[in-house]
Amino acid sequence: MVAGCVGRVLFSSTRLSIWPGGWREPGGRLVSTSGLDFLRAGEEMGERMRALDWSATPLGPVDTWPQSLRAALSICLGSRFPIALYWGSHLTLLYNRAWSSILGAKHPWALGRDAREVWPEIWDTIGPLFQQVMTRGESTYSEDQLLAMHRHGYTEECYFNYTFTPVHGEDGSVQGVFNAVIETTYRVIGERRTEVLRALGEALTAVPSAQQACDRAVEVLRGATADAPFAAVYLLEPDGQTALLAGSVGLPPGSPAATARVVLGSDEDRALWSFERPGASRATTVVDVTAQTFGQPPPGGPWPEAATSAFVTPLLGGGAGSVRLGFVVLGVSPRRAVDEAYRQFAERVAVYLTSALVTARAYEEEKKRAEALAEIDRAKTAFFSNVSHEFRTPLTLMLSPLDDLRRAADAGQPVDREQLALVQRNSQRLLKLVNTLLDFSRLEAGRAQAHYEPTDLGALTADLASTFRAAIERGGVRLEVDCPPLAEPVFVDHDMWEKIVLNLLSNAFKHTFDGVITVRLRDRGPDVVLEVSDTGIGIPEGELPNLFERFHRVHGARSRTHEGTGIGLALVHELTRLHRGHIDVT
Structure with missing residues (x-):
């Protein structure tokens, strides 16, 4: 605090006395304020002040400045603490080198200019405080005060601890305002982001599924719009080429920013987030966003401005982060620049979510x-x-x-x-x-030995199918065999091929009561395809994925007999695999 009185200025930590022609340090040394000596301190700022044409400002020529201004400015320039003076009715700005960082790009333009001209964007906040000091002589103190300054080419979210203290002239009236400032922007925003990460870590503890992990992460980010005006989480499909939207907040559904499915590296996809192909950079990238690409003005969180960029961070799991699980998109606040601290925040969000996804997937796999x-x-x-x-x-x-x-x-x-x-x-x-x-x-034990030999597969298959003809026709079902000669012999194990054909025919006859069973063999490029179709009862869609599993039987299915072990089709599957083929059902 600064307490003003005629002829001297008192500081709480150091007592400085102003005397005619100068001011005395506590040790007794007299510092002259006559002429331009009081501007000799301050290095860069002293030099700038000496070079400035003060006659063009409301303060007038330096030699007309009152002793109170000279003394206060001499203290200001000699201090390494951020200090500024606003002097006179125009509140003309003077400041030391430490305070110049508060101005950002407005330095050195702001030197010698009116406070209203320097700070029009925050005048609604600081104007009444200046009024309080100048008219009533009352000091003010603000702690972690939000001031939306425009000092780096955009409106910036800034926080400060600062005082406005009256400086009295020789006649006892308030002649100016002493301003001591500490910027707390990084601490305030850092603490806020730390709290977001704490809430995220708490929400993602013991999550049983990947989708629930994404849902909880999105819910936490819903309350963090000051640092993430919008967010989206995409999870990769097993093919590693397709990302599916698992959750979002602040994004219009169906817009390019919230596309349900994104093909990695695709130039033709309408998605705004063009995630890179596997093997590409694994670092966080910054993507520009506009109303045109976004589908509407991008959300700016609590601020009236629209966001102009977003972080896209891969979710890297597995050993040494070698497996990409997906991506998290975080909108960048329109009132904060992308710096290392902001980038680290986005990466920490991704780390927390990745950890939850790895744990959830391990749980799902174990289940x-x-x-x-x-x-x-x-x-x-x-x-x-x-x-x-x-x-x-x-x-x-x-x-x-x-x-x-x-x-x-x-x-x-x-x-x-x-x-x-x-x-x-x-x-x-x-x-x-x-x-x-x-x-x-x-x-199953891997002890089966196949003996492949060139075979007229059409003739062999037709011969095997004919052994079933009598039984099938006695059951009231027609058997059609369409196995013409193939272009060239096929290498098969005869015993195994017999088991494949007879098991398929046996299964078809077991569940077919009228109509026809057809055995068809065809050349298809380099492959040979055997089809056994029937007009039987069919197979429920839910049973299809399990049809070739060992011991599996379709419960309640109508059948000529309920005999069977449930390994016939599993045997066919394994025998087909030994022939480097595959089997499916439609």
């Missing part, structure tokens, strides 16, 4: 593994139940004829050939079941 293991366990239980039934049925059908044959032999009666045939059929049924289980076991 899926647990569910898969539980499903396998259920399938195994059903499998062993089915296998037990499959073994028991033919064994039961064999035991009774064998008992009859044993009694007949004991009695010397002739052998019943029909009962022998029944025993043989059920023995073959058991053998087929055991062979299927062994085949699948060998495939």
